Amino acid sequence: MLAPASPNTADYQLPALPYAYDALEPYIDARTMEIHYTKHHAGYTANLNKALEGHADADKDITHILANISNYSTAVRNNAGGYYNHNLFWAVMAPNAGGAPTGTLADDINRSFGSFEKFKEAFNKAAAARFGSGWAWLVVSNGKLAITSTANQDNPLMDVAEIKGTPILALDVWEHAYYLNYQNRRPDYISAFWNVVNWEQVAQNYNAAKR
Ligand code: MN
Numbered sequence: 001m002l003a004p005a006s007p008n009t010a011d012y013q014l015p016a017l018p019y020a021y022d023a024l025e026p027y028i029d030a031r032t033m034e035i036h037y038t039k040h041h042a043g044y045t046a047n048l049n050k051a052l053e054g055h056a057d058a059d060k061d062i063t064h065i066l067a068n069i070s071n072y073s074t075a076v077r078n079n080a081g082g083y084y085n086h087n088l089f090w091a092v093m094a095p096n097a098g099g100a101p102t103g104t105l106a107d108d109i110n111r112s113f114g115s116f117e118k119f120k121e122a123f124n125k126a127a128a129a130r131f132g133s134g135w136a137w138l139v140v141s142n143g144k145l146a147i148t149s150t151a152n153q154d155n156p157l158m159d160v161a162e163i164k165g166t167p168i169l170a171l172d173v174w175e176h177a178y179y180l181n182y183q184n185r186r187p188d189y190i191s192a193f194w195n196v197v198n199w200e201q202v203a204q205n206y207n208a209a210k211r
Contacts, residue, residue: 007057010049014042015087023095027192028183028198037090044082044153048113051075066157067189077160081153088170092205094198101199105206112145120194123171126188130183133174139165142211149173168205169197 017037022030050072052058058067065072065080070082100116101109113119127136130149137148138154141163146158148163156165171193178189 008052008055010052011056012045012048012059012062012083014045014088017090019095024196025092025208027195028093028178032178032180032210035180036176037086040092041082041086044086047075047084048079051079063103063157066155067159069082069158070160072168077158078153081099081155084157085153085155088167088205089172092169092198093193093196093200094201095196097198097200099199103202103203105199105203108206113147119147123169124187124190127171127173128187129171133207134176136171136173137165137167138169139163139167140206141165148202166205166209168209169202 008150017033020030021034024033025142042190052065054074062080066084069077069080073151087152100106106116109116109119113122119208123136123138126147126149130151132147132151134151134154135155137150139146139148141148141156142165146163146165148161148165150156150158150161153162155170156163157169158164171190173186173190178186182192
């Protein structure tokens with residue numbers, strides 16, 4: 001007789017932060033970055049593994065889980081979102097970054113939103129207007145660029161999202177992302193974010209999302 005199959009072990013890994021905790025100073029302070037990565041993101045990763053322990057889908061790609069999130073528990077929804085969202089968030093920021101996009105992404109932002117300035121205004125509005133905890137997104141939705149926001153750790157890859165799409169730029173507007181440095185001043189944090197956007201990575205995400 002065959003031995004019974006061992007239950008699937010979930011083994012999502014916390015990716016290495018691509019820069020030092022103080023690399024995004026003064027826009028994002030080192031203490032916030034350290035707590036955000038080592039406590040919050042690490043926590044979502046550990047809790048996702050716990051929530052999927054023994055589940056038939058424990059070894060599935062995170063995008064598969066997100067695309068079918070309505071089939072899972074609230075613990076999976078919160079932690080799968082928290083895991084994926086922060087993976088993307090760290091990657092779309094970098095030291096000595098900011099400025100403006102170039103090439104096709106710049107052209108398509110201009111075409112979709114009127115100008116880069118208008119795009120930023122609309123994104124800022126989505127980030128500022130998100131009540132409570134959540135995220136602002138630039139996504140590719142049905143082949144087009146769109147701005148959206150989600151509550152809690154939801155994201156546009158989830159089957160429950162109002163506007164579905166592939167995220168290419170993400171901004172965390174949970175208070176844990178800014179409160180130590182900016183306290184209640186979320187708009188100041190949102191303005192500062194543009195100084196650390198890694199447009200090269202966002203352009204790569206855009207090209208991958210369009211395929
Ligand atoms: Mn966060």
